[in-house]
Amino acid sequence: MKLTGAQILIECLKEHNVDTIFGFPGGAVLNIYDALYKAKDDIRHILTSHEQGASHAADGYARATGKVGVCLATSGPGATNLVTGIATAYMDSVPMVAITGQVTTALLGKDSFQEVDITGITMPVTKHNYIVKDVEKLADILREAFYIAKEGRPGPVLVDICKDVTAAITEYEKKTPKSVPDRPIGVTQEEIDRAADVINSSKCPFILAGGGVTIAGANEELLKLSEKCKIPVANTLMGLGSFPGTNELFTGLTGMHGTRTSNLAVSESDLFIAIGARFSDRVISNVKKFAPDAKIMHIDIDPAEIGKNIVVHYPLSGNIKKILKQLISKIDKRKSSEWADKIISWKKEFPLKYQNDGVLRPHYILERIYELTKGDAIITTEVGQNQIWAAQIYKYTNQRQFISSGGLGTMGFGLGACIGAQIGRPEKKVINVAGDGSFRMNLTELATAVEYKVPIIVALLNNHVLGMVRQWQELFYDSRFSSTTIDRGTNFVALAEAFGAIGINVTKPEEVDDALKRALESKDRPVVINFEIDRDDKVFPIVPPGAPISELIEE
Structure with a gap:
């Protein structure tokens, strides 16, 4: 026709x-x-x-x-x-x-x-x-x-x-779309056998799982590999949800804002296995001092990523899911592991800490969001401190549960992404964890959420500053706070209501649960909760620029 x-x-x-x-x-x-x-x-x-x-x-x-x-x-x-x-x-x-x-x-x-x-x-x-x-x-x-x-x-x-x-x-003639083929494994049996031998002989193996694991649908294979060999697992920002955040072998983020457990494990490992990750500067920091005693194994679908940022000893470029299945069939099962026990003890010794002093803290807010959503919400974020707090504190157990701008670090990303995620997954509650600096950039999309009755929640961690930049200025620029204070008197509750959304103001810890419960009950209107937090609350740990990831600032 x-x-x-x-x-x-x-x-x-x-x-x-x-x-x-x-x-x-x-x-x-x-x-x-x-x-x-x-x-x-x-x-x-x-x-x-x-x-x-x-x-x-x-x-x-x-x-x-x-x-x-x-x-x-x-x-x-x-x-x-x-x-x-x-x-x-x-x-x-x-x-x-x-x-x-x-x-x-x-x-x-x-x-x-x-x-x-x-x-x-x-x-x-x-x-x-x-x-x-x-x-x-x-x-x-x-x-x-x-x-x-x-x-x-x-x-x-x-x-x-x-x-x-x-x-x-x-x-025009209608056609059936060309199906995307399941990629072949992409590596030889000899390469698989060699990789399995290396894993079997390692005493302190460590896995870093990136966003490629989720893209490949290889979450189950990752879990099986970790549990069969008792290998601890950390995530990149994009990899959150690819390995259960509640698993005892999970160590959290790695790199600039990684946990002490993750970063110590990297530094003491003898085999570092990166899966679907690209070794960005935020993960490796000082490349010369990254995993100094470890051989590097890199599993990725994109051959251009292997060896791009770090020397790789065991490259495996191909279908991540199929490679992991082959490795699982070849590796030895470990009933126990001193290395894994050591990692688990580190998790108890070096937990993420924050002040519990009666002041409204972002860490407490994220903990309550996790508890009240039973860990089942989809979390989107803006970029900055809000992003890292959301990554550190909420425990992600499912793929496609954490949505954030990782590589580009786009402020203003979260609200639009939250709307798109909620429309795509209407059966889920979708929450955008935002900072006031990022939120200002594209807040007009509240009108979109109102018009289409998209019941998203914006958890606005409002500290009246560009928090992450201000934190860097305090730690590394002798507290010269240049153009990072944005205390412009904006009433975000009134602003939300002007758009037709529900606005809620929270200034005390005891107000958090009621606000979140009210927001979670909304079925056809977006909700903006303005959480007034202290401008000096910081993201810890943090690795200073140029330092090895084992040298963290924790408070």
Whole structure:
């Protein structure tokens, strides 16, 4: 049948079972929005307050569901407003298709109104991108975009479509999407045997699990490997939830804000096994002093990551799930382990501590959120102290339960991501742990949550400063607090109510439970809880820049 380019776009979205798209209209996408209007019974369009909110919502939707998130924006500033969200998804390997409108083909390259070379701009932060100038190529490009976004190491793909292409008519034939194949194991039996021998002979093995474990769906295999061999496990920020946070072999985060147990274990291990992690600077800190007595084994689907940041002695590039299954069948079962017992004793000796002095502390707030949600909520975060407190204190036991901007560290990410996650997982309670600095950046998305009756909770840890930057200024810049105080008198409760949300103010520990219970009971309105915390509360532990991770500041 003959369809317009805009109609073909809708049909291709339906081919890929897209049920939700986040976007903001404009001139270059009018034809697409007209087609969306006619397809509203099949595809739900969420009108965000800003294009960046759309990209973060698509990202949160993808992380929470494992599906491809889809966002849509017009040409020029609409497209450029997506860029931060696209880069966020790229750094954290999130499958996303970003669709942008473009000026007509006749106007390309002429500095036309709202023209920008969005494919050139996004080339470094997309897995692939396209500009579509021919309607006959549109369907195949869209199908390929969805395939690329999901295949192998996931990532965002941008499809820029000229306006005349969305109006042009061509023949459309429905096709079944090309299935993403289950990647082969990617390593030889000899490499598996060698890795198993190394694990069996190690006395102090240690595992760092990253976001790649969740992407690979290898959570069960990770748990089996750890428990069979009594190997302690730490997480990167992106890996939280890939190993049960309640397991006695779990040691918490590793690196700059890692627990003392994790960082000591790394420093004393004789075999360091990284799985689906990329050895970022926040994990390894001083590369010359990282795991000084350990051989490094790195298991990852992306061969470009192996050896990029650290010397790897046992590289295993391939399908993480299949590699772990093979290793589990080859390794010896350990009934006991002095090393594991030592790690467990360290956990008791070096717990995360905070003052319990009758003052409202973020640690207490996160503990109460964990208890009242029975550890079953999806937690999104902004970026800064709020992010690390949420990572340290809430115990994540399931994959896709912790959603945060890890690689790019995008302030303003959490609210949009929270909306996307809640829409994707309506059966779950989704809570955005925020700082007031990050929250200000995209707080207009509260209007989106109100309009669509998305019952998210914003736990706003309000210290009236840019907390993490201020903490660095105090610890490493002799307390020269340059431009980090943002005590602007904003009444966040009144602001929430102005948007149509529920606003609650909390200043004392004894008010926390009632506020959270009220928020958790809301079924069709977002809730903002303004927790007034002390500006001098800090994230500990912290490793000073350039120091080995064993040299932590704890208070």
